[in-house]
Amino acid sequence: MTPDTTAYLVLGLLVTFGLMGALVGSMLWRYRALRKDEQTLRQLLDEER
Amino acid sequence: MATKTLTPTKTTSTTIPRALAALTLVTLLATLGGLLLGLLYAGTDDQQGHIQRIFYIHMPAFFGAFVAFGTTVFGGLAYLRTRQAKWDTLALAGVETGLALAVVNLATGSIWARPIWNTWWTWDPRLTSAAIMALTYMAYLMLRAGIENPDQRRRFASVYGILAITTVIMTLVIIRIRPDTIHPAVIGSSPQNAEGGFGLTSSMLTALMGNLPVWGLLIPVTLMWWRVRLESVQERVEALKARLGEK
Amino acid sequence: MKTPFFQVVLAIVRKDLQAELRSRELVSSMLMFALLSVLVFSFALELDRLARQEAISGVLWVTVIFASVLGLNRSLAAERDAGNLDAMLLAPVERAAVFFGKLLGNFIFALTVGLLLLPLMAVLYNAPLLQGWLLLILFLGTLGFSTCGTLLAAMTVQTRTRESLLPIVLLPVALPVLLAAVNASTAILRAAPLNDWVTWPQILAAVDLIYMVLCYLLFSFVIEE
Numbered sequence: 001m002t003p004d005t006t007a008y009l010v011l012g013l014l015v016t017f018g019l020m021g022a023l024v025g026s027m028l029w030r031y032r033a034l035r036k037d038e039q040t041l042r043q044l045l046d047e048e049r
Numbered sequence: 050m051a052t053k054t055l056t057p058t059k060t061t062s063t064t065i066p067r068a069l070a071a072l073t074l075v076t077l078l079a080t081l082g083g084l085l086l087g088l089l090y091a092g093t094d095d096q097q098g099h100i101q102r103i104f105y106i107h108m109p110a111f112f113g114a115f116v117a118f119g120t121t122v123f124g125g126l127a128y129l130r131t132r133q134a135k136w137d138t139l140a141l142a143g144v145e146t147g148l149a150l151a152v153v154n155l156a157t158g159s160i161w162a163r164p165i166w167n168t169w170w171t172w173d174p175r176l177t178s179a180a181i182m183a184l185t186y187m188a189y190l191m192l193r194a195g196i197e198n199p200d201q202r203r204r205f206a207s208v209y210g211i212l213a214i215t216t217v218i219m220t221l222v223i224i225r226i227r228p229d230t231i232h233p234a235v236i237g238s239s240p241q242n243a244e245g246g247f248g249l250t251s252s253m254l255t256a257l258m259g260n261l262p263v264w265g266l267l268i269p270v271t272l273m274w275w276r277v278r279l280e281s282v283q284e285r286v287e288a289l290k291a292r293l294g295e296k
Numbered sequence: 297m298k299t300p301f302f303q304v305v306l307a308i309v310r311k312d313l314q315a316e317l318r319s320r321e322l323v324s325s326m327l328m329f330a331l332l333s334v335l336v337f338s339f340a341l342e343l344d345r346l347a348r349q350e351a352i353s354g355v356l357w358v359t360v361i362f363a364s365v366l367g368l369n370r371s372l373a374a375e376r377d378a379g380n381l382d383a384m385l386l387a388p389v390e391r392a393a394v395f396f397g398k399l400l401g402n403f404i405f406a407l408t409v410g411l412l413l414l415p416l417m418a419v420l421y422n423a424p425l426l427q428g429w430l431l432l433i434l435f436l437g438t439l440g441f442s443t444c445g446t447l448l449a450a451m452t453v454q455t456r457t458r459e460s461l462l463p464i465v466l467l468p469v470a471l472p473v474l475l476a477a478v479n480a481s482t483a484i485l486r487a488a489p490l491n492d493w494v495t496w497p498q499i500l501a502a503v504d505l506i507y508m509v510l511c512y513l514l515f516s517f518v519i520e521e
Contacts, residue, residue: 041293
């Protein structure tokens with residue numbers, strides 16, 4: 001008799017890709033923030049010139 | 050002349066290296082392929098039902114974490130030898146990637162254990178060791194956050210990254226030295242009281258072998274590469290800040 | 297010319313021991329902590345006879361470990377405050393000798409606390425704690441713990457969060473030592489046959505050796521600038 005454990009499999013896959021997505025998302029978020037900082041800093045440097 | 054040095058990297062730095070773009074594409078396709086292999090191609094386990102398929106991610110994710118933490122050791126050794134910041138960046142990329150994969154490993158194991166062992170968590174030696182392994186690398190990140198001087202931070206992080214691998218090795222071997230674990234062994238014979246082990250049929254073995262290089266190699270390498278690139282942007286920002294501070 | 301290795305080790309150990317004999321600060325605070333910990337455990341666990349037999353080695357090791365963390369923090373923070381970590385870099389001595397000197401001092405303090413704790417717990421918990429094998433396990437366990445503790449404390453006392461960081465970075469790394477030590481002590485207290493648990497002291501000794509080599513090699517990177 002095979003138990004029906006499909007719901008757990010779905011949960012497991014959601015958690016797995018949720019976690020990996022969180023890592024990629026955090027990298028993307030940090031990248032965006034850094035790019036913004038970079039632009040602001042460049043502007044400031046250009047203005048001071 | 051001076052203005053010229055300020056802007057030229059702007060366009061070149063945002064373009065993604067062709068190799069990285071290709072690797073990312075391959076990784077995405079391979080992840081999808083591995084998923085199909087595990088979900089459709091491999092047969093269903095009669096005793097456990099579909100939840101058994103999570104194993105094709107659970108175990109390869111641990112090896113991915115192992116590869117990533119191994120990279121941390123390599124990066125740490127290379128940094129201590131050469132004192133080039135890029136090696137420490139590689140080590141840090143290894144920790145972040147490995148930590149994500151280690152948490153995937155723990156979470157999938159926990160979700161598998163709920164229907165099979167009838168509990169989300171049990172203080173089994175291997176489970177405990179795997180959890181402590183993840184905590185060690187969280188401690189690594191806390192250690193980094195606690196040090197302001199960049200050179201000192203890199204040095205200490207390298208030292209700790211090398212020392213921390215012992216917890217990974219411990220998680221690998223504990224199944225051999227603690228016979229009372231209920232965690233099934235994948236390679237070799239399981240401990241006597243392992244619960245929820247399984248004989249792998251040939252289609253299951255194919256699914257495992259297909260997923261192992263995906264989660265164990267492609268995913269960690271791709272993620273670490275992106276993480277290293279992120280750090281190079283960070284360094285550019287720091288350099289700009291320093292230049293602004295000089296004025 | 298460099299001062300010979302063992303002379304440096306001995307000089308540092310002698311300095312630490314003399315300072316301790318004069319002030320008795322370190323060992324007395326470690327001991328006080330250990331005593332309180334043992335008493336708090338017996339209340340917290342509401343130990344009945346059977347549970348006590350099972351939990352006793354856990355209580356022993358957790359107490360020894362937290363007492364050592366206390367000692368390690370004090371011992372290396374004192375060096376930092378006195379500017380000794382920087383001074384030792386200027387002195388013509390091998391850094392590895394500094395490591396073994398500090399390690400030996402910390403080990404002696406931790407072992408002293410452990411040795412005083414054994415008869416005390418033997419009385420309070422009515423358990424046969426004074427056995428040769430258990431002394432050996434105590435020796436090996438505190439040695440392994442002091443080894444990674446000395447390296448990591450030298451690191452954490454130089455950081456911003458200082459004292460609070462040491463247990464966080466030390467406990468996970470010291471887990472192999474703790475695991476082998478607790479398992480061996482539990483088996484000894486249960487009077488299990490030697491063959492069943494003799495691998496634990498062997499694993500413990502191997503782990504000690506690995507950590508000793510690793511920490512010795514890494515220490516020179518921790519005190520430089």
